[in-house]
Amino acid sequence: MKTARQRSRKKPEAGAVKLLLRLSAPYTFQLILACLCVVIVNGALLIQPLLLQRVIDYFLIGGAVERGLNSIGGLALLYLLVSAASAIFSYLQALIVSKAGQSLTHELRVRVFSIIERLPLTYLDRTSSGRLITRATNDTSEISDLYTDVVISLVKDVLLLAGIVYAMLILSPGLTLVSFTVIPVIVFLVFFIKNKIKKNFFHMKHYIGQINGFIAESISGMRVIQIFRAEQEKEQQFLKLNREYFSTTLIQVRLNSILKPASDMFQSLAIAILVWYSVGRIAGGTLQIGVLYAFTTYIRQFFAPVSDLADKYTSIQSALVSTERIFELIREEERLEEPDAGLPMQRLDGRIEFRHVWFSYNGAGWVLKDVSFVIEKGQTAAFIGETGAGKTTIISLINGFYKVQKGEILIDGVNVNDIRLDDLRRNISVVLQDVFLFSGTIRDNITLGDDIDDDTVQDALRASCAEAFVQGAPEGIGEPVTERGSTLSAGQRQLISFARAIAHDPAIFVLDEATANIDTHTEKLIQQAIDNAASGRTTLIIAHRLSTITGADLIIAMKAGRIAESGHPRELLERGGYYAKLLQESRDHVYSS
Structure with a gap:
């Protein structure tokens, strides 16, 4: 039974990912352009610690004196140029992704409304208006946030993590292994919380749909509510729904609150282990201070995207849940009324x-x-x-x-x-x-x-x-x-x-x-x-x-x-x-x- 339940969960999620890929197809060029900007930004972030490592080990401690681009002044200028390039391409990447995300959301909302307009009455009879309103508003907005705030950030973080690991391995494979001793614990924590977050998101979406439907129904029937003095009863019903929604959001807040502080704690733990491991080697002359500095910088850079991924994880899960809900509605396209299908009869006689x-x-x-x-x-x-x-x-x-x-x-x-x-x-x-x-x-x-x-x-x-x-x-x-x-x-x-x-x-x-x-x-x-x-x-x-x-x-x-x-x-x-x-x-x- 457990395996069957897992399969039932994976299928809609896989369908949601496929739907997102299909929706993204018209914006492939923009997304590729944004990814190129991300590569440049990540390259700049990876180069900066290496420049500082050279300054520390070669000039400050080694006492080297050189002129031109390889001097301290030249490296400082290069550091400035790299930082400026990072800022410019970060701006371009954000602009491209935001425009693509908003365009996609615009088209998706139009598609959802078009589907709602042509849904058969048999579907509308058993579906509350609140659920449909939520799909056309909240769920499409969640997908917009996924593109504008998450997708490229996810690509950026993954590529940055790969680049950091590569740079650390070049500097010192031994220190790299020491630095990553805490990673298995983080992976275990994320997977442990994953299912709880997703399950709770489904409850949140359900209650917000009920609240939307209840408010829409109450506004439409306000005359009846006031005539029969039912304000208190309706308020109690709303308070009950609102309490249920509040409870699910409170659970979400608690789950969210675990990931980021845990990531920060493990970052500090990894740096402490690294410094403890490196002190004796620096004293013995087998490790340079600049390399240790570069490693501590890379660890901070490494845990920054890990922390960001942990922070974005809830947004990703929320967007996937919203996508699955929209995907359920889009699957109804097979059953939509076809106004142009059938035998043309421009004018009926009326028998x-x-x-x-x-x-x-x-x-x-x-x-x-x-x-x-x-x-x-x-x-x-x-x-x-x-x-x-x-x-x-x-x-x-x-x-x-x-x-x-x-x-x-x-x-x-x-x-x-x-x-x-x-x-x-x-x-x-x-x-x-x-x-x-x-x-x-x-x-x-x-x-x-x-x-x-x-x-x-x-x-x-x-x-x-x-x-x-x-x-x-x-x-x-x-x-x-x-x-x-x-x-x-x-x-x-x-x-x-x-x-x-x-x-x-x-x-x-x-x-x-x-x-x-x-x-x-x-x-x-x-x-x-x-x-x-x-x-x-x-x-x-x-x-x-x-x-x-x-x-x-x-x-x-x-x-x-x-x-x-x-x-x-x-x-x-x-x-x-x-x-x-x-x-x-x-x-x-x-x-x-």
């Missing part, structure tokens, strides 16, 4: 047929059971029934949001799964009970980015009976709309949603309880808007108020996922069945799907 349709959201309970009906082109059909009867599910299936498990859905005689998704949804406009408006203007919320001119927008406003209140706004169709349309009344939001639906000129018009939450005056306006929108179009209405659908051509009464009865309203009323019973018992009352 809808369900043939023995069975559907379940989770495979554990049928929401629709053997549902069959036909709605002819241009007809107005109303779906009625109790909550959970399956009315809204039928609308979702027509839009292609889900696929049925049994049976088939045909539009104009073509299976809905075979129609190009972009054409299917272009021909269907839906007006929901809970209208969603975006930040922007009234025009933006009607066009939603489509190429719809202002004349068409005005015609849609007129047909939806929204022209009067929009013209009364200070800036007309350019009037700003706040997030979710919070500054507009429910009726105004509903009228704008009608205008949106009409402006897109659909072949199929869907109203999902669009008159449920509005006053009588607005209902009359919306009823007129429905009549205007339904003209020449197939119209589907999920009825909340049965009195509003007496003019429908077809009523389909749903009960427990099945069709209880269907037919013309007058025919069903005369039959005295389920529809007649609902109308008698619930006239002018509220039904919801």
